[in-house]
Amino acid sequence: MCGIVGILFRRMNNDLGSILVDMxxxxxxxxxxxxxxxxxxxxxxxxDEYSLKLEILGERDDRVSMIKxxxxxxxxxxxxxxxxLLREGSDFAIIDVKVKGLSFAQLKRxxxxxxxxxxxxxxxxxxxxxxxxxxYITHVDEAxxxxxxxxxxxxGHIRFSTESGVDRYHAHPFQSFLYPDxxxxxxxxxxxxxxxxxxxxxxxxxxxTDNDTECIVHxxxxxxxxxxxxxEALESAVRDLDGPFAFIISxxxxxxxxxxxxxxRPALVAEDNEVFAISSEEVALEPLGLNTExxxxxxxxxxxx
Amino acid sequence: MEIDCKEMTVREINRALKEAVRNGxxxxxxxxxxxxxxxxxxxxxxxxxxxxxxxxxxxGTMFHGPKMxxxxxxxxxxxxxxxxxxxxxxxxxxxxxxxxMYGGTIIVRKNAxxxxxxxxxxxxxxxxxxxxFMTGLFMMGGRIVVLGNLKTMAGESMVKGAIYVKGDVTxxxxxxxxxxxDEEDEEWLKEILKKYNFPSTTGKFRKIVPIRKRFVYGxxxxx
Numbered sequence: 001m002c003g004i005v006g007i008l009f010r011r012m013n014n015d016l017g018s019i020l021v022d023m024x025x026x027x028x029x030x031x032x033x034x035x036x037x038x039x040x041x042x043x044x045x046x047x048d049e050y051s052l053k054l055e056i057l058g059e060r061d062d063r064v065s066m067i068k069x070x071x072x073x074x075x076x077x078x079x080x081x082x083x084x085l086l087r088e089g090s091d092f093a094i095i096d097v098k099v100k101g102l103s104f105a106q107l108k109r110x111x112x113x114x115x116x117x118x119x120x121x122x123x124x125x126x127x128x129x130x131x132x133x134x135x136y137i138t139h140v141d142e143a144x145x146x147x148x149x150x151x152x153x154x155x156g157h158i159r160f161s162t163e164s165g166v167d168r169y170h171a172h173p174f175q176s177f178l179y180p181d182x183x184x185x186x187x188x189x190x191x192x193x194x195x196x197x198x199x200x201x202x203x204x205x206x207x208x209t210d211n212d213t214e215c216i217v218h219x220x221x222x223x224x225x226x227x228x229x230x231x232e233a234l235e236s237a238v239r240d241l242d243g244p245f246a247f248i249i250s251x252x253x254x255x256x257x258x259x260x261x262x263x264x265r266p267a268l269v270a271e272d273n274e275v276f277a278i279s280s281e282e283v284a285l286e287p288l289g290l291n292t293e294x295x296x297x298x299x300x301x302x303x304x305x
Numbered sequence: 306m307e308i309d310c311k312e313m314t315v316r317e318i319n320r321a322l323k324e325a326v327r328n329g330x331x332x333x334x335x336x337x338x339x340x341x342x343x344x345x346x347x348x349x350x351x352x353x354x355x356x357x358x359x360x361x362x363x364x365g366t367m368f369h370g371p372k373m374x375x376x377x378x379x380x381x382x383x384x385x386x387x388x389x390x391x392x393x394x395x396x397x398x399x400x401x402x403x404x405x406m407y408g409g410t411i412i413v414r415k416n417a418x419x420x421x422x423x424x425x426x427x428x429x430x431x432x433x434x435x436x437x438f439m440t441g442l443f444m445m446g447g448r449i450v451v452l453g454n455l456k457t458m459a460g461e462s463m464v465k466g467a468i469y470v471k472g473d474v475t476x477x478x479x480x481x482x483x484x485x486x487d488e489e490d491e492e493w494l495k496e497i498l499k500k501y502n503f504p505s506t507t508g509k510f511r512k513i514v515p516i517r518k519r520f521v522y523g524x525x526x527x528x
Contacts, residue, residue: 029342263419263438266381266399282359282380283340292359292378294399294418296456297438 002172002187003027003158004267006248006278008255008303012041017149023277023284024137024156030187030280031160034171035140036132038124038183038250041151045127049081049100050107053130055168056093057119063093066119070097073117077110078102087133087143094123094168104180111177112206121169121208126181127252132157132171152305155250157185164211173250174214176221177206181252184220186213187280188245188265196241216241220249234258234300246295248278256302263297276303306330310344311337319346326350326371340380345373362399365392368409381418384411387428393501400437403430406447412501419456422449425466431501439478441468441513450494450510452503460513468513469494477513486512 005023009016020037043051052074056066067083074080074097081098088094102110104126111125124130131144137158141147157172164170173183190196190212197207197215205218219241223233230249234256244264249256257278259267270277270290279285282292295301308321318335322345325333335356338344342361345354349369356364359377366382368390375383378396382404390409394402400418403411408428416434423442435453444463454472461478469490474483486494486509494510 263400281340281361282378283342283361286340286359292397294397294416297419 001030001160003030003280003284004155004185004187004246004248004278005157005280005284006153006155006185006250006255006257008153008276008305010274010305012150012152014150016151016154017042017145018147019287020154020156021137021141021147022287023279024158026284026286027158027280028136028138031158032136033161033166034132034134034159034168035137035157036130036159036171036173036185037146037154037156038128038130038173038175038185039146039149039151039154040128040181040250040252041153042129042149043127045098046100048078048102049098050102050104050126051129052097052099052111052114052125053086053123054095054097054114055121055123056095057091057121059091062119066117067093067095069117070095070114070120073113074099074110077106108177115206115208122177123168124175124183125177126175128181128183128250130173130175130183132173133168134166134171153250153255155183155185155248155255162189164209170209170211172213174209174211174217176217178204178218179221179224179251181250182217182221182224183250184213184217184247186216186245186247187267188247188260189243190215190241190245191243192241212243213247216245216247217249224251230254230256230302231300234302238298238300246280254302254304256300257295258300259295259297261298263295267295268292269295269301271303306332307334307336309336310339310341315341315343318344319348322348322354326352340378342380345371359396364394365390368392379413383413384409384430387411397434398432402432403428406430410501416453421451422447422466422468425449429497431497431503433503435472441466441481442478444468444515450497455513460515463513463515464518465515469510470513471508471510474511474513480516481513482516483511483513486510 078099078101084096086094133140172185193212246265246267338356340359340361347367354373356375362380364379364383366385368387372391379394381399382401384403386405388407393412397415398413398417402421404423406428414433417436419438421436421440427447431450444466446466449468451470455474458478460481
């Protein structure tokens with residue numbers, strides 16, 4: 001089933017995180033397998049500075065040596081500014097590494113190299129932040145402090161898993177390492193996943209999971225890299241992707257929503273001069289007090305800051 | 306009586322509604338309904354409910370008798386499987402308004418989503434604005450009236466019933482055809498639109514009906 005939300009403010013908003021979390025709490029009934037957000041504008045980074053959120057699996061002693069390996073890889077590309085431990089359990093740790101002195105092209109290489117290390121997963125790499133984990137949004141918020149984040153826009157996902165594993169790695173949002181700071185959350189199934197994936201892999205897109213949602217972000221990233229606008233990318237996504245879906249795409253300046261041709265997954269939008277919001281259900285948009293509008297089958301919308 | 310839904314779960318709201326009906330209440334105001342789902346599910350009896358805001362999915366599902374006025378919008382599947390009663394949605398409605406309904410009346414003052422009246426067997430649905438994609442999908446009976454436009458594949462695979470439309474029809478679904486309305490239709494439309502305070506019926510309605518009653522079997526029903 002899954003619940004998806006997105007919100008974009010025209011200006012920086014100190015309450016972005018708490019608004020996003022509240023919207024997601026209101027959709028908690030749509031799934032209990034995981035929750036995640038992508039937030040933009042929450043970090044004060046230099047132009048050549050990026051944030052990497054990494055999951056390190058293994059016992060504590062093993063993790064220490066893994067982190068050393070991660071650091072060795074990172075310093076091949078840039079300087080480590082800071083490492084924060086975001087979350088730790090008996091068999092995992094989530095770290096946030098700020099890396100400076102590299103380009104986005106180098107970040108892409110670094111992310112792929114880190115991804116290839118055993119027991120290391122890149123949960124997000126870029127100027128934005130992705131926080132995602134198993135469980136309810138309340139727990140994920142407690143673990144990562146999402147509701148304290150300021151920012152301009154963000155997307156969120158409440159997961160009801162259908163086709164792929166239940167772990168933080170398979171939770172949404174998903175990103176592409178080829179296009180900067182793009183993320184997707186999705187409610188539905190992409191039934192021509194394997195064909196779509198094969199075409200995208202042939203063009204050099206790197207899949208980190210077997211989750212069907214991930215192919216959407218690579219599909220859209222591919223279109224943007226070819227020079228199409230987000231509007232054009234969504235228009236062709238509605239045409240090319242099969243199955244029931246409603247998905248939200250976020251980029252550094254935009255949020256877009258697309259719905260399948262048969263209209264089998266719900267999505268509403270609401271907007272005024274200051275804010276634009278999307279949700280699977282009106283219940284998440286209630287606190288904004290705006291008029292809502294259902295998207296028609298096959299419809300897509302894009303909103304910019 | 307009033308029920309403030311703000312801090313209540315769906316189950317608590319529905320239990321409170323059932324108890325109120327058992328106690329003989331005939332008018333209930335739902336304050337802060339907050340677009341919650343399943344409000345009024347399976348409610349039986351002659352009671353008037355006024356929801357002071359939006360309701361979520363399955364508003365008034367399986368109603369048998371109640372009258373419910375929703376001041377703002379309703380989510381997907383309003384009046385799903387209702388057998389008798391009345392639902393009025395003053396704003397927009399999501400997909401599947403009145404899906405599988407057996408009887409009663411549903412009114413949407415603004416627009417409705419896709420698949421309005423899907424597999425409905427009887428009863429009446431009136432949409433004040435547009436009705437989206439596949440209105441009357443697999444329709445088996447009853448009447449849908451659309452004062453605005455009908456989007457693509459209207460009447461898809463319908464086998465019985467009728468869709469009356471005043472605006473444009475983007476395209477028809479399989480087994481659906483457009484015919485002129487007759488005097489009886491005109492009389493009924495005039496009466497029902499007046500009864501529910503819709504603007505006067507200037508402009509001609511057309512009617513979408515099934516081409517054949519059992520088209521999927523390739524068997525002629527005629528003769």
